[in-house]
Amino acid sequence: MAEAMAVDEGHSSLPNPGHTIYCNNLPEKISQDDLKKAMRAIFGQFGPIMDVVSRRTYRLRGQAWVVFEKAEDAKRALELMQGFPFKDKPMRIALAKTKSDAVAKLDGTFKERPKAARPAKEKPAAEAKKAKVEAAAGAAPAAAAATAPATSNHILFVENLPDSANEAMVGMLFQQFAGFKEVRMVPSRPGIAFVEYSDEVQAGLALQGLQGFKLATDKPMSITFAKA
Structure with a gap:
């Protein structure tokens, strides 16, 4: 797994990446949304989380990076959660070998990557997709309010x-x-x-x-x- 740990996915190759832990041996069939939600739920007890990075590509399935605001929180999470059973698979955790973009932005060392230009014919589809997402996001609070239980409790x-x-x-x-x-x-x-x-x-x-x-x-x- 050493090769996987060195993969630069959403991270900049800068020193002192101690804010980020690398997790592997994660379930591969879980959706990206559920995986990120699970990582925040499992590791949020150790301190504020700035970002969770994962990819759906075949090479990076079953892996995730969790970015903490503080390096000491990342270290504590690594020490206490090593081997934690997540869906019956023990997680393997290590400090990431690269600094996350979120940390680089925080300490002022972030460098924007050039984005590949999209063909003109793709723009209408992309704009339509964005409008659809925004409309769904706007409707979500109303839907949540409509389905909220009438009586709350502690x-x-x-x-x-x-x-x-x-x-x-x-x-x-x-x-x-x-x-x-x-x-x-x-x-x-x-x-x-x-x-x-x-x-x-x-x-x-x-x-x-x-x-x-x-x-x-x-x-x-x-x-x-x-x-x-």
């Missing part, structure tokens, strides 16, 4: 967890959100848990952030406010 009810899930595994996901207090599993009913936050607002943010996340299973988590 405790979340989580379903569709893998039978092997325990309090530590579930807590690792939910404690990245402010106000996290505890996870309570139900021994007689595998696959469900209650997650408590300090207030309803914080619980709502966690619900939105992790709704549909897949934890070591192909079934997306279902999260609702616990009934009062």
